[in-house]
Amino acid sequence: MTTRSSDSWLERQFTLTERGTNVRTEVLAGVTTFLTMAYIVLVNPNILGAAGMPVAAVAAATCFAAAFASILMGFSSNTPLAMAPGMGLNAYFSFTVVQQMGIPWQTALGCVFISGLVFLALTMTGVRQLVVHSIPGYLFAAVAGGIGLFIGFIGLKDAGIVVANPATLVALGDLKAPGAALALFGLLVIAGLSIWNVKGAMLIGILATTIAGWIFGFVSISPEPYSLAAMTETVFALDLAGVFGTNGQHGLGVLEIIFVFLFVDLFDNIGTLVAVTKRAGLIGPDGRIPRLNRILFTDATATVVGSLAGTSTVTSYVESAAGVQAGGRTGLTAVVTGVLFLLMMFVAPYAQVIPLAATAPALIVVGGLMLLPLIEIEWDDPLNAIPAFLTVAMIPLTFSIANGLAFGITAHAVLKIIRGTVTKADWFLLILALLFIARFVWMGAA
Template sequence: MAVTVTDSRLERLFQLSERGTTARTEIVAGVTTFLTMAYIVLVNPAILGQAGMPVAAVAAATCFAAAFACILMGFVANVPLALAPGMGLNAYFSFTVVQQMHVPWPIALGCVFISGVAFLLLTLGGIRQMIVAAIPQHLFAAVAGGIGLFIGFIGLRNAGIVVSNPATSVALGNLHAAGPGLALLGLLIIAGLSIWGVRGAMLIGIVVTTIVGWLFGMVSFKPDPYSLATLSQTAFKLDLPGVFGMTGHGLGLFEILFVFLFVDLFDNIGTLVAVTKRAGLIGPDGKITKLNRILFADATATIVGSLAGTSTVTSYVESAAGVQAGGRTGLTAIVTGILFLATMFVAPYAQLIPLAATAPALIMVGGLMMAPLIEVPWDEPEMAIPAFLTLALIPLTFSIANGLAFGITAHAILKIVRGKAVRGDWLLFVLAALFVVRFVYLAAG
């Protein structure tokens, strides 16, 4: 009888039969989604740890932010969409904002918080539609591909497979060394499992590679005390006054906020279209149902994530794995969130994972992010040139902001040259003008 009552409550809350699914199917789908994206619990701390953040605390914050985001998405929007701190944005946070721009990580967390608030206001004010309409679709694909190359390059560097070289900038590392050898083993395991369609291939690869590293003495097994109190090392450590005191960074504040906001906004759009289309949640008018609720949940999750101590939270394309397993409602996302919540109890031990073990996951994720590039019409120079500049300059300049700036500016200029500029493109030209001002400022500095 209890089962019947429970099923009835779930039916009313998530409209299971209306969407052609069952509670059991949703649970299986939620577990599937978790397994395909659980690698973030290990990879995110590895990346943010290089910004000087305490790794164990970031691991706990990652689990908490992902759990909150998934559960909120499930209840508010009732879609099988899972969220967690985003790949690419965490790299921008760590390598560009903190290491290159020398912004302390508490101030960087403050920037994430402000970008989340801005995203929330844009959603509530309906301005999102204007921004989406101003940016061409082929640049969406180029940004995704560029971030993929960026992530892949970071993975290759962390593995020691690619190293610095004064003559050629980069070169092949010593593959006979322990680090590159371990990373290549991990890459082989993840790739092999992925080819055979094994769920959680990345997580399995990281765990197996770490164990091999332990067996060969490549990891110092000295874990910190096991406690959820570790989260206090990053929770509420964001420095909002410091954000507004970034006078020494010139336009740096605008750049940071713009990248956090822009990438989160458009990465979400791409993910939403892919996942909701596969789940059959596109309305008769071709629009995503409950889009504002979805974006509201995402923006709120970013705000909460920054308070917990992690970079921007965003929708994960791995949600498609759960949809493929039958997930059609928010119950799938809630199950994923509950599993992330349970993972918090072992999160502090993420600091025991060596970079050589997480590097293969970065390389694989980077490769998988190349898929959207097929959407770029490469035989049309007007679109191909801005897309290529975006794609190439993100990894080569180690900056998502530079890639976005060149791509948007080039697109705007070519529209003028081609004589296709119209009054409706005003926001595009405003963005391009701001980027030109930024380039002039950087040159003058």
Template sequence: MTARLLERQFRLVERGSSARTEVLAGVTTFLTMAYIVLVNPAILGQAGMPVAAVAAATCLAAGLASILMGLAANVPLALAPGMGLNAYFTFTVVQQMGVPWPVALGCVFLSGVAFLVLTLTGVRQLIIAAIPPHLFAAIAGGIGLFVGFIGLKDAGIIVANPATLVGLGALTAPTPALALFGLGVMGILSLWNVRAAILIGIALTTLIAFVTGQTSLPTQPYRLDAIAGTFLQLDVAGVFNLSATQGIGLLEIVFVFLFVDLFDNVGTLVAVSKRAGLMDADGRIAGLNRILTTDAVAAMAGAVAGTSTVTSYVESAAGVQAGGRTGLTAVVTGLLFLATMLVAPYASLVPLAATAPALIMVGGLMLLPLAEVAWDKPMQAIPAFLTVALIPFTFSIANGIAFGIAAHALFKLASGEARRADWFLLLLAALFVARFAWMGAA
């Protein structure tokens, strides 16, 4: 009976897979993604959110979203709070703009609503078509540098320097030394193709931190209901009261959450679908609307649970490499995330010295798309460089995206290559220029 139900739901035979293979693939995907249960609370905790609650919310959101993706879209694509977007949430929206974290969660929720509307109305195709592939790659690479930069800062490997803005920290101090050890462990295990390299590195570094007194067990007793600290704490109404002193307010914040989630999802989807053989000769992916709809719903559900934007994870490719071809892989991954909720509140035990090297590793791996940029062609190289450089250097994903799109539109006009079909690109560029003018006058 169980075998027939699985076959009917996931079409295992049609996809050339089996239940055993899918389960192993799901476990593999989980092991490659599990670091987010520790890293996400470390980042969002710096926004003032309760760490134990965020850890539980991360497990809940990742678990339910992955299961929904597996059941609704039947693809081996797992979801969790996205790297880069959690950093934007904390360091730009909350710390720089001064937006309270419940209101920031409201922005995440509204971005999910916008994503859902764009998907159902077909407008998302217009947005995707307006942005050239080299900017798509540059945004991904810039976010990678942003994440890596935050990791280096958290580790104390780079520090503020009044003469040069940044400088090298004291590497023999406890936090930098411990972080470098963790980075070395993760790097070596990755060279040996250990699936859980990042997770093992975090665990070993945390153990050493505990033994040397750099961290300690939580003083509060274990409570599974710790998630109450973030669950349903989003403030959607407060989003519409954001003042001019908090950046450009609602539109910019929601736009960045939406824009990055959209392209992160599409890029991950293409990469995983190609590897899984789920894309036809014309580059079409069956059930694309169901996949994107699920992603939008996941973003909204994550905000309700109490975490930044939930999106598709490229680590899903590890499960595909292990043989995953159906949604059963994603369901297994989701169930493992839900099981992890039982220990999630202990995430506060993990020090920054343990999560910082994970950020550095993930940031480095996110640079791969930059190989798609034709760096010998100024038409691509200059807008791509502005995007890549300004995201980490201005500590803002929005600034990098704005500079890149504006520069690309300018070059299109200057070269005479602008066509009527580029109207949406030019509109976006004009809005970004107006944004910079407004910020300069404020």
């Protein structure tokens, strides 16, 4: 009787029959999605740990944020879309904002928090549509590709496969060094499992590489003890005073940071939504995504909650497509994924024993997979090709997503003016370009 009542409630909540699915299929799809994105529990703490954040606390925050966001997404929008701290934005947080710009990680978390609030405001007022429609679609693809190269480059650097060189800026590292050799082994494992479509290939590869490192003495097993208190070291640690400049240290730089967090999250989310909902057959006859506002509202809320817990921007994961491929069609898939992240939270702090050489291969593979959208760019049209190339190239070469966005949008606007194809509908695009030009002038004068 209880089981039937439970099934009836799930049916009403998620309209399973209407979408041609059942509880068993949705649960299996949720597990599949979890396995394909669980690597973030190991990778995110290592990336944010490079910014000086406590690894154990970040690991717990990563699980909590992913659980909260995925469960909320499932119940609010009934969409099989799982969420977690986003790749790319975590690298920007750690390597650009904290390490390059010298902003404390507490202030950076404050920037994430504010970007989430702004996203909420844009969602409720409809301004987000204006932003989305003002930017050409091919630049979305270019940003995704540029972030992919950025992530891949970080992975190659962490592995010691690519090293600094005073003559050529970068060069090939010593592949016989323990770190590089271990990373190459991990890359082979992940790639081999991936081509055979093994679920959880990245997670398995990270764990196998770590074990290999332990066996051959490349990695020492010395996890720092942790407690519930250690897991909460990042909770409510954000510094809003630093964001608003009341301490007089960071000035206008935080405005740029907030814009990048907001911009990349917005367009990354839109791209993921289109990909996942299209594969699930959920896009309406008019080409619109059902419950789009609820999805975006969830995304913004998750970013706010994630920053309070102690992690970088939370966003939709394209790995959700794996769950859809396994039959997931409703929000129950996302809820199952979220519950699994919640269960993992109390063992996640052991991520501190995972070496960079083990997570670096996952970064390399994820970076490579993120290049797929580049095929959407019309490379034979200079109006598309030149801004797209500048976007793709400047993100990894300057270690800044903001610079890539600035060059791409500005180049697109200038080339439209030269060609004489600017229309009244481009007014917001021109404003963005002027703001970026002002940014370059300000950076040159600083």
